[in-house]
Structures are given as C-alpha cells and as structure tokens.
Amino acid sequence: MSEKTILLVEDNADDEALTLRAFAKNNIKNEVVVTRDGAEALDYLFAQGAYEGRDVSILPQLVLLDLKLPKIDGLEVLRRIRGAERTKFLPVVILTSSREDQDLVEGYRLGANSYVRKPVNFDEFLEAARQLGLYWLLLNEVPQRTSG
Incomplete structure (x- = not known):
C-alpha cells in the first residue's frame, strides 16, 4: 500500500488552503487528496466517474x-x-464550521468517528490539525481491510 493518504472533502477554497497549510506547519507529510463536493468524494472512494x-x-x-x-x-x-x-x-472525522446540534447528533448517528468544529483562529486550527494528525494517523488502529 502506498503512503497513507488523507481524503479532504472541502468545498471552501480558503478552508482547504488553511487545512493544507496547518498540515504542512505540523509536518504532516501524508498525501492529501482534495475533493470539492460530495459526489466527487464518493467517485474517489468508489473509483467511479473521473476516478474510474x-x-x-x-x-x-x-x-x-x-x-x-x-x-x-x-x-x-x-x-x-x-x-x-x-x-x-x-x-471519518467531520470537520465543519456548522454549529447546528442536529448535525452533530446526525453525524454520530450515521457513524462518524469524530466531530470537530473548525476553529476560526489560525493558531487554534494549527493545534487542531496537529492533534488530528497525531491521533488519526499515528495512534489510531483500524480493523484490517477486507476485500469486497
């Protein structure tokens, strides 16, 4: 398997740039694949459309x-x-600026592993990116993937 990639599903160019900059500043060197809408994200994950x-x-x-x-x-x-x-x-970590409690509840109901509200302040966002990278890319273990 190739280097561990991160799929960033983000339609806001400023938030995308901020996330990539925060990863770089925290020496998170994983390849980041960016998709800019939900349909493109699903195409990437399921190798359809442009990702066939x-x-x-x-x-x-x-x-x-x-x-x-x-x-x-x-x-x-x-x-x-x-x-x-x-x-x-x-x-799957929901990384959103949504402040709606119903989004939080529904995200967990549907099986999100974590829900993180995007900090507005860049230093806070840097720290959030550092912690996300440390936990999800280095410490977290997932079941072995099965074919299917």
Missing part, C-alpha cells in the same frame, strides 16, 4: 469531511461510506 480505474483497494487512512457540500451533502457521503462493506470501517 483508480485502485479501489487503496483507501485513505482518514477522511476529513465537511458537511455543507454541493451536490451531495456530507451526511449523505457518510451514510454511503458506512453502507458499503469496503469502506464501513474507514475513519
């Missing part, structure tokens, strides 16, 4: 999922990830 022919046996180590996405919202992306045998154990 991608090796589906290589899954990201972590999905950072925004909720308020064009085409297919983040909660529906999460529902589909959890509904497929091959991706159901994929670590």
Whole structure:
C-alpha cells in the first residue's frame, strides 16, 4: 500500500488552503487528496466517474469531511461510506464550521468517528490539525481491510 493518504472533502477554497497549510506547519507529510463536493468524494472512494480505474483497494487512512457540500451533502457521503462493506470501517472525522446540534447528533448517528468544529483562529486550527494528525494517523488502529 502506498503512503497513507488523507481524503479532504472541502468545498471552501480558503478552508482547504488553511487545512493544507496547518498540515504542512505540523509536518504532516501524508498525501492529501482534495475533493470539492460530495459526489466527487464518493467517485474517489468508489473509483467511479473521473476516478474510474483508480485502485479501489487503496483507501485513505482518514477522511476529513465537511458537511455543507454541493451536490451531495456530507451526511449523505457518510451514510454511503458506512453502507458499503469496503469502506464501513474507514475513519471519518467531520470537520465543519456548522454549529447546528442536529448535525452533530446526525453525524454520530450515521457513524462518524469524530466531530470537530473548525476553529476560526489560525493558531487554534494549527493545534487542531496537529492533534488530528497525531491521533488519526499515528495512534489510531483500524480493523484490517477486507476485500469486497
């Protein structure tokens, strides 16, 4: 398997740049694949559309999922990830600016591993990125992936 990748599902270019900058400042050198809407994220994960022919046996180590996405919202992306045998154990962290309690509750109900509200302050965001990287990329263990 290639280097552990991170799938960043983010439609806001400023938030994307901020996340990538925070990873770089924290020496998180994993490849980051960026998809900008829910449909593109699903295409990437399930090797369809523009990603047809991608090796589906290589899954990201972590999905950072925004909720308020064009085409297919983040909660529906999460529902589909959890509904497929091959991706159901994929670590998914909701990384959103949403302050709606219903999003928090629904995210966990659908199987999110974590829910992080995006800090507005860059230093706070740097620290959040450092902690996400440390935990999800170095410490967390997931079940061995099965074919299917």
